[in-house]
Amino acid sequence: MFDALTDRLSGILDRLTRRGALTEADVAEAMREVRRALLEADVALDVARTFIDRVKERAVGVDVVKSVTPGQMVVKIVHDELVAMLGADAQTISLAAAAPVPILMVGLQGSGKTTSTAKIAYRFTNRDRRKVLMASLDTRRPAAMEQLATLGTQTGVATLPIVPGQSAVQIARRAMEAGRLGGYDVVLLDTAGRTTLDEALMAEVAEVKRAVDPHEVLLVADALTGQDAVVTARAFDEALGVTGIVLTRLDGDGRGGAALSMRAVTGKPIKLVGVGEKFDALDEFDPQRIANRILGMGDVVALVEKA
Amino acid sequence: SKTSSSLTRGITDLFTKEKLDAATLDELEDLLIRSDLGIATAERVTEAVGRARHARALDGESVRGIVAAEVARVLEPVAKPLDPPESARPAVILVVGVNGSGKTTTIGKIAESYRTAGLKVVLAAGDTFRAAAVEQLAVWAKRADAIFVSKETGADAAALVYEAWQKAKSEDADLLIIDTAGRLQNKAGLMAELEKIVRVLKKLDPSAPHDSLLVLDATTGQNALGQVDAFGKVAGVTGLVMTKLDGTARGGILVAVAEKYKLPVHFIGVGEGVDDLEPFDPQEFSRALLGLPRAG
Numbered sequence: 001m002f003d004a005l006t007d008r009l010s011g012i013l014d015r016l017t018r019r020g021a022l023t024e025a026d027v028a029e030a031m032r033e034v035r036r037a038l039l040e041a042d043v044a045l046d047v048a049r050t051f052i053d054r055v056k057e058r059a060v061g062v063d064v065v066k067s068v069t070p071g072q073m074v075v076k077i078v079h080d081e082l083v084a085m086l087g088a089d090a091q092t093i094s095l096a097a098a099a100p101v102p103i104l105m106v107g108l109q110g111s112g113k114t115t116s117t118a119k120i121a122y123r124f125t126n127r128d129r130r131k132v133l134m135a136s137l138d139t140r141r142p143a144a145m146e147q148l149a150t151l152g153t154q155t156g157v158a159t160l161p162i163v164p165g166q167s168a169v170q171i172a173r174r175a176m177e178a179g180r181l182g183g184y185d186v187v188l189l190d191t192a193g194r195t196t197l198d199e200a201l202m203a204e205v206a207e208v209k210r211a212v213d214p215h216e217v218l219l220v221a222d223a224l225t226g227q228d229a230v231v232t233a234r235a236f237d238e239a240l241g242v243t244g245i246v247l248t249r250l251d252g253d254g255r256g257g258a259a260l261s262m263r264a265v266t267g268k269p270i271k272l273v274g275v276g277e278k279f280d281a282l283d284e285f286d287p288q289r290i291a292n293r294i295l296g297m298g299d300v301v302a303l304v305e306k307a
Numbered sequence: 308s309k310t311s312s313s314l315t316r317g318i319t320d321l322f323t324k325e326k327l328d329a330a331t332l333d334e335l336e337d338l339l340i341r342s343d344l345g346i347a348t349a350e351r352v353t354e355a356v357g358r359a360r361h362a363r364a365l366d367g368e369s370v371r372g373i374v375a376a377e378v379a380r381v382l383e384p385v386a387k388p389l390d391p392p393e394s395a396r397p398a399v400i401l402v403v404g405v406n407g408s409g410k411t412t413t414i415g416k417i418a419e420s421y422r423t424a425g426l427k428v429v430l431a432a433g434d435t436f437r438a439a440a441v442e443q444l445a446v447w448a449k450r451a452d453a454i455f456v457s458k459e460t461g462a463d464a465a466a467l468v469y470e471a472w473q474k475a476k477s478e479d480a481d482l483l484i485i486d487t488a489g490r491l492q493n494k495a496g497l498m499a500e501l502e503k504i505v506r507v508l509k510k511l512d513p514s515a516p517h518d519s520l521l522v523l524d525a526t527t528g529q530n531a532l533g534q535v536d537a538f539g540k541v542a543g544v545t546g547l548v549m550t551k552l553d554g555t556a557r558g559g560i561l562v563a564v565a566e567k568y569k570l571p572v573h574f575i576g577v578g579e580g581v582d583d584l585e586p587f588d589p590q591e592f593s594r595a596l597l598g599l600p601r602a603g
């Protein structure tokens with residue numbers, strides 16, 4: 001993940017840092033290349049554009065400190081804007097609510113909702129010693145409920161018994177009831193995948209939300225997503241009030257543009273990332289660390305920070 | 308497939324302009340980038356349109372027409388129906404792709420269409436890894452009235468493929484369609500497993516797999532190029548299917564893929580139902596990409 005973007009950006013910025021004086025034209029030229037690198041990494045066009053504008057604006061009037069080159073200053077600015085775009089502080093799932101805490105998992109078809117549900121349940125159970133119940137509200141996809149039930153068996157997490165014929169809302173209510181009666185701390189609600197153009201299905205999940213009043217609404221999204229990332233993130237957020245994003249398939253060699261874009265357009269934090277198919281392949285998302293990884297110029301940034 | 312709303316909106320803005328100046332061309336390029344064509348392809352298409360601008364006064368409709376024609380020009384040579392050889396018994400279709408792209412669902416749809424065409428179809432549950440992947444394909448097999456071959460989860464996928472081929476042979480089936488577990492193309496171990504499946508097939512029938520389909524998700528960005536490359540090397544991909552074109556994603560990466568790899572595109576997926584599979588129509592795809600109404 002991010003390697004290709006890292007290579008591109010560090011190449012561009014490296015050239016910049018090696019020069020003595022920098023004209024406005026030099027910066028503009030470098031930023032054109034940065035824009036291209038961002039687009040090739042699937043960063044949404046508008047997000048890339050805003051990013052470039054902000055870097056340019058700050059780079060033009062920058063106070064150059066004696067001990068660093070102007071190019072190094074620009075690298076630092078790019079770094080800071082990248083961190084800002086990714087969300088300065090790491091945030092993770094909150095369980096600060098009355099038990100059982102409902103968490104609603106939503107997203108497009110095949111984005112990784114069911115797998116992520118099991119991973120989160122596994123983590124709460126084993127790391128945080130919480131009593132977790134998982135329920136599948138996917139009444140549509142073949143064997144979707146069996147998939148979650150199997151994952152429950154594999155992870156040792158309880159799943160709500162399957163009752164054929166119930167609607168998603170009915171299952172959600174039953175899950176919360178079982179959560180209360182069974183003394184569960186957390187109830188994870190996995191839902192069917194849906195496109196945001198599907199009005200009936202978007203209405204269904206909105207009704208589920210009203211019925212259970214989830215403490216977290218997590219949008220599960222694929223890190224390989226292209227320009228559609230912003231459209232999808234915005235639409236789910238507008239319909240459901242997303243509280244956080246779970247980005248899956250960060251173990252691929254996608255370029256991570258979706259990570260940058262989704263956070264930027266919704267302002268919602270990326271709370272967790274999926275890095276594999278196994279239950280423990282789940283990481284926290286640390287914007288600082290990711291920004292450093294993307295730029296691959298941690299030493300330059302540190303140098304400017306010290307100056 | 309649905310039209311692309313923001314692309315439509317953008318082009319409608321062009322509509323009101325008198326002729327194509329540089330700024331308009333820049334806007335057009337932006338719109339194509341937003342559809343995931345990728346920057347290089349977007350630039351190339353925009354240039355082609357720019358070259359044509361002095362030919363006549365252009366309104367928005369003709370701009371869209373020119374762009375759609377330019378896109379269709381790239382796509383036309385790759386639009387080909389899936390045509391497994393009748394001589395091979397069974398003809399083997401291997402279905403591969405990254406996780407969650409729509410392989411299993413697409414197999415269900417293809418099986419149904421061949422069943423209704425009168426063919427005898429065997430489905431092999433080659434995803435022996437993911438939870439309930441076998442059960443999922445079993446449901447599709449039932450829907451499509453296909454013979455179903457599976458092993459328990461955790462079994463060796465290549466061994467399952469071997470059994471499934473034997474079964475198809477003994478049943479004198481027309482078609483064997485093999486589902487595989489989703490895998491990211493940078494996972495060497497998983498790609499080697501796929502290679503082994505192909506090796507086993509070739510031992511059974513040197514001409515198999517007759518088709519090796521890569522299923523691409525329309526929401527995927529530039530990574531699709533890497534998918535085509537890696538799966539092409541390991542599984543000898545012969546054709547593509549693009550799924551999920553019923554959502555907001557436009558699948559413009561297919562244009563870049565067509566330019567670079569020239570692989571046939573057989574179908575598009577436009578929903579989760581058994582009938583939500585359409586032949587790939589480059590004219591319609593290009594028109595939808597540019598927000599033009601369906602021609603036919």
Ligand SMILES: Nc1nc2c(ncn2[C@@H]2O[C@H](COP(=O)(O)OP(=O)(O)OP(=O)(O)O)[C@@H](O)[C@H]2O)c(=O)[nH]1
Pocket residue numbers: 107108109110111112113114115116138141144191192193194247248249250251252273274275276277281406407437489491
């Ligand atoms: N490599 C990798 N694969 C993942 C990750 N998360 C999920 N997957 C895989 O992605 C595929 C789809 O995952 P699911 O959890 O079934 O996705 P879903 O969103 O529940 O799908 P639907 O319910 O059909 O909409 C499966 O093959 C998973 O194993 C991840 O972080 N990395």
Ligand SMILES: Nc1nc2c(ncn2[C@@H]2O[C@H](COP(=O)(O)OP(=O)(O)OP(=O)(O)O)[C@@H](O)[C@H]2O)c(=O)[nH]1
Pocket residue numbers: 109110141193195404405406407408409410411412413434437440487488489490522550551552553554575576577578579583
């Ligand atoms: N909207 C829409 N959904 C689709 C389409 N094709 C498949 N899906 C859905 O996408 C999700 C993933 O599809 P699968 O067929 O399970 O994908 P897969 O590639 O077999 O997934 P893994 O085996 O986990 O790698 C399911 O929810 C499908 O119903 C399509 O054309 N449109």
Ligand SMILES: [Mg+2]
Pocket residue numbers: 113114115138144190191192193
């Ligand atoms: Mg699911």
Ligand SMILES: [Mg+2]
Pocket residue numbers: 410411412434440486487488489
């Ligand atoms: Mg599958």
